[in-house]
Amino acid sequence: MPPSLTDDEFRLFSEWLADTYGLRFGPEKREILRARLDPRRAALNLPTFERLLFHLRFHPDRDQERLLVLSHLTNNESYFFRERKQLDVMREEVLPAIARQARQAGRRSVQILSAGSAGGEEAYTLAIIAREVLRGKGMEAAVTGVDLDTRALERAREGLYRDHAFRGVEPAVRERYFRTDAGAWRLDSSIREAARFQHGNLVDPQWSGSLPPQDVVFCRNVMIYFDKAGVRRAADNLYEVVRPGGFLFLGHAETLSRIPTRFVPVRRPGAVFYQRPKE
Ligand SMILES: C[S@@+](CC[C@H](N)C(=O)[O-])C[C@H]1O[C@@H](n2cnc3c(N)ncnc32)[C@H](O)[C@@H]1O
Known part of the structure; x- marks a missing residue:
């Protein structure tokens, strides 16, 4: 019989996960x-959740164990071409604008980040759109996906998807960029090579250290799982990652209106996004 999660254990775990x-x-x-913590408690043969928390905080192998626990705690739900209105704004307005800015600054590539990239569906959607918009213009896009969940990152690098990942996609688009492979769909290597994936924790100021300034960041359906302090910390970190004059897209149910931020909202029919002011 698995132990219950006592009031104190629940409070300590939820504080630790939020912090x-x-x-x-x-x-x-x-x-x-x-229910999601119990498999790791049982695998480590620990009698209580308090002992599991102690293990996650102080054990010499805690980094590895944290990755296993996080894979159970995060929601990796995603699909290609999610929230079409935002993607239309990206294709028609934002990407041409940042490509122009980049060219004026003597750059030949734009940097695009999917922050909370799950299985790579969003990062590859952005790589496909960038390919279509920038083709023949002497510019290319470097797309980076960042996520806490190392299993999701592995799936993203593999680039193999089930039908479910295409529920927002016309079959013609899928057939242009994917090949059938043992009952699933494998992404064309030219798109796969335009994106790279790395581990990072968006509320930790360290995560972005190795990234160049980003022209556009998509951080959608991630902060919806954060507490208010987490939203604020993630938004502050994202501000540092976005190049002055660059853009941030959140999910349609997410907003920065409840926290202090220097991002400026930009409103278009069916889509709100944010700009870091040009300094
Ligand atoms: C629901 S998915 C969203 C995927 C994609 N952005 C989309 O909108 O379809 C949320 C992702 O955020 C990741 N995530 C949650 N907290 C995170 C954190 N603190 N740092 C980095 N990634 C995080 C989860 O692992 C998960 O893969």
Whole structure:
């Protein structure tokens, strides 16, 4: 019989997850948290969740164990060409504008980031759009995906997807960029090579250290799982990552309106996004 998650254990776990990763586990998610932590508690043969938390905080192997636990706690739901209106604004307005700025600055490539990239669907969608917009213009896009979940990053690097990942996509688009492979769809290597994936924690100021300034960041359906302090920390970190004059897209249910931020909202029909002012 697995142990219950006591009031104190629940409080300590939810505080630790919020402080370390920004993730909010409110009282309504208590049973989900218990069920998702229990396989690791059992695998480590620990009698209580308090011991599991101690292990995650102080054990010499804690980094490895944290990765395993996080794979159970994060939601990696994603699909290609999600939230079409935002992608239309990206294709028709934002990408041409940043390509122009880059060319004027003597750059031949634009930097695009999918922050919270899950299995790579968003990063590769952006790589496809950039390929179509920039083709023949002497410019290219370097796309980076960042995620906390190393299993999701592995899936992204593999570039193999089931039908479910294409629920927002016309078959003709899928057939242009994917080949069938043992009942799944394999992304064309030329698009796969335009994106790279790396591990990072968006609420930790260290995560972006190795990245060049980004022209556009998509961070969609990530902060919806954060507490208010987590949103603020992630938004501050993203501000540092976005080049002055560059852009940030959040998911349609997400906003920066409840936190202090220097990002300026830009409103278009069906899409709100943010700009870091040009300095
Ligand atoms: C629901 S998916 C969103 C995927 C994609 N952006 C989209 O909109 O389709 C959320 C992703 O955010 C990642 N994530 C959650 N907290 C994170 C953090 N603190 N740092 C980096 N990634 C995080 C999760 O691992 C998960 O893959």
